Amino acid sequence: MKSVDNHYIERILKSRVYDVAIESPLDAAPELSARLNNHVLLKREDLQSVYSFKLRGAYNKLAGMPADQLTRGIVCASAGNHAQGVALAASKLGCKAVVVMPTTTPAIKCKAVAALGGDIVSEGEDYDAAFAHAKDLAAREGMAFIHPFDDPDVIAGQGTIGMEIMRQHGGPVDAIFLPVGGGGLAAGVAVFVKYLYPQTRIIGVEPADAASMKASLAAGRRVTLDEVGIFADGVAVRQVGEETFRLCQQYLDEVITVDTDEICAGIKDLFNDTRAMAEPAGAVGIAGLKKYVEQTGVENQTLVTLNSGANLNFDRLLHVAERANIGEHTEALLAVEIPEEAGSFLKFCNALGRRPVTEFNYRYGNGSRAHIFVGINIAGDAQARDRLLSDLKGAGYDALDLSDNELAKLHVRHMVGGSGDALADERLLRFQFPERRGALLDFLTAVGGRWNISLFHYRNHGSNFGRVLAGIQVPASDDAVFRQHLDDLGYAWWDETANPAYRMFLAS
Numbered sequence: 001m002k003s004v005d006n007h008y009i010e011r012i013l014k015s016r017v018y019d020v021a022i023e024s025p026l027d028a029a030p031e032l033s034a035r036l037n038n039h040v041l042l043k044r045e046d047l048q049s050v051y052s053f054k055l056r057g058a059y060n061k062l063a064g065m066p067a068d069q070l071t072r073g074i075v076c077a078s079a080g081n082h083a084q085g086v087a088l089a090a091s092k093l094g095c096k097a098v099v100v101m102p103t104t105t106p107a108i109k110c111k112a113v114a115a116l117g118g119d120i121v122s123e124g125e126d127y128d129a130a131f132a133h134a135k136d137l138a139a140r141e142g143m144a145f146i147h148p149f150d151d152p153d154v155i156a157g158q159g160t161i162g163m164e165i166m167r168q169h170g171g172p173v174d175a176i177f178l179p180v181g182g183g184g185l186a187a188g189v190a191v192f193v194k195y196l197y198p199q200t201r202i203i204g205v206e207p208a209d210a211a212s213m214k215a216s217l218a219a220g221r222r223v224t225l226d227e228v229g230i231f232a233d234g235v236a237v238r239q240v241g242e243e244t245f246r247l248c249q250q251y252l253d254e255v256i257t258v259d260t261d262e263i264c265a266g267i268k269d270l271f272n273d274t275r276a277m278a279e280p281a282g283a284v285g286i287a288g289l290k291k292y293v294e295q296t297g298v299e300n301q302t303l304v305t306l307n308s309g310a311n312l313n314f315d316r317l318l319h320v321a322e323r324a325n326i327g328e329h330t331e332a333l334l335a336v337e338i339p340e341e342a343g344s345f346l347k348f349c350n351a352l353g354r355r356p357v358t359e360f361n362y363r364y365g366n367g368s369r370a371h372i373f374v375g376i377n378i379a380g381d382a383q384a385r386d387r388l389l390s391d392l393k394g395a396g397y398d399a400l401d402l403s404d405n406e407l408a409k410l411h412v413r414h415m416v417g418g419s420g421d422a423l424a425d426e427r428l429l430r431f432q433f434p435e436r437r438g439a440l441l442d443f444l445t446a447v448g449g450r451w452n453i454s455l456f457h458y459r460n461h462g463s464n465f466g467r468v469l470a471g472i473q474v475p476a477s478d479d480a481v482f483r484q485h486l487d488d489l490g491y492a493w494w495d496e497t498a499n500p501a502y503r504m505f506l507a508s
Helices: 006-013 030-036 054-063 067-072 081-093 107-115 127-141 152-169 184-196 212-219 242-251 260-274 280-296 314-327 344-352 384-394 406-410 439-448 476-489 500-505
Strands: 026-028 039-044 074-077 097-101 119-122 175-179 201-207 254-258 302-307 331-339 357-361 369-377 399-401 426-434 452-459 465-473 492-495
Touching (some): 006 184, 026 152, 030 280, 039 152, 054 152, 074 081, 081 097, 081 107, 107 119, 152 184, 152 242, 175 184, 212 242, 212 254, 254 260, 254 280, 260 280, 260 314, 280 314, 314 331, 331 406, 344 384, 369 500, 384 399, 406 465, 406 500, 426 439, 439 476
Parallel strands (some): 039 302, 074 097, 201 254
Antiparallel strands (some): 026 039, 426 465, 426 492
C-alpha cells in the first residue's frame, strides 16, 4: 500500500491551503454517539470562511500555478461551493477569476461569488452546459481552467482533511465516511489515510439518485449517468473524474447510497449536536454513517464524518423539516379509509393508542367511506412502522403506507381536498422544472395549447429546480404526439397515473 501513489502523500503534506483555510475542529457528536452506541466525530468544514471544504483544493491549485498564468486569469464552472473557493483563492493571489454558473443557480450563491470578486458568466441550464462553456472560454482567452475535482493539486488540497483528522485524533479510527460527488475529497482523504492506517475503512457516500461512483466501481470503468437527482446538488455529478476514479477504485473500501429522507435526517442530527445547519451535500456523510451502523450493527467504534458544507438556502429548510422525521424512522405517512360518519376520527385515534398524530388531511367527499392522509409519530426503530400497520389492521383499518411514496410526500400531502368531477383521459405527470424565467411558459406552450391541464401543483425549496405535478387530459390516440412534445420540452418527468396516492386522493 505504501509504495503506491506516494507522490500524493508529499503533495498533501506540502499543500498550501492554510493561507485561506483553517484547521477545522474534529468535534464529538455526543447525542448521535449515544444513540448509535459508537464514538462519532465530526470534521467541521462548515466553519471555513466559504462554509465548505472546497477552498482547500482551489487555493492549492492556484498557489502552485506559474505567475504568468495567473496574470492571464483563470476560469471555472460551478453552481456553488467550488465557485466560492476559486473566487476566494483568486482574490487572495490577485488574479482575475471568471466563474461560469448555470442560469438556474440560486441568487444567494451568485451573490456570494460576486462578493469574493469573481466575474460571473451565466450559461446553460445545468452544470454540464456551464462546464462546456467554461472550457471553451478558457481555450479562447488563454486562461487556465480550474477543474472542481479531477486534478492532482485539487485532490491533494482536499486530502489535507485526512491529514488533520489523523493528527487531531492521534491515531487510527475505525471508519471515515466521505461524501462523493466527483470524487476529489474521497480520493484525497483515502490516499493519505490508507498510507498511514490501511486498516481504517474509507467509505464513500452518495445520494441514491446520483450514485455515479458506485456505478463506476461496479462496472470497473467510469459510467455516465443519464440524469442525477438534484436535492444534494453539491454531489450531483453525472460522471466522476478519471483520476479520482482511479484513486477511489484503489483506496475506497465501499460506497453506501442514501436517499433524500436519510439526508434530511442527517441535517437534523448535525443540528442537534452542533446547532449548525448543513446543506444537503454536507450531511450525506453522516447519513451514510448512520446507515452503516444500522446495516452492520457495529458498536463501540470510532467513526468519523464531516459537515462538508453549509451553503443552504433558507427556503430549503421547510423541505428538510418535512422529510427528516421520515428519514430517521420517527414518522409514518399513511392513507387510511374510514367510515364517513360522526365519531370515526375518534375511533381511528383510539386504534392508534398513544401514538401522536402529526398530520391529518381530509375533505368531505361523496359516499359512505372517507380517505384520510395521516402522519403518525412512531418509535425510531425499523419495526415501528410494521407494528403500527399491524395494530391498525387488527382494528379493522386497511392502511396504505405512503412513507416511501415520493408523489405523496412531495405533492399529495399538500393537496388533499377531494377528487374532482369525472375527467376523461386524465394522466398525472410529475416534472422537474428548471428555475429560470420562461420555464412555465415553455411547459404551457408544449402541452397546454393542445391538451387540457386539469390539475397543477408547484413546489420549490430554494433549489435549482421546482417540482411540478400536472394532470393533463390526453386521449390514447394522442399518446405518441404527446410523448414527443414532452421529449422536445426536455424536462425530467415521471408518469404517476398508476400511483395509489393519486388514485385515493386526487383521481376522479
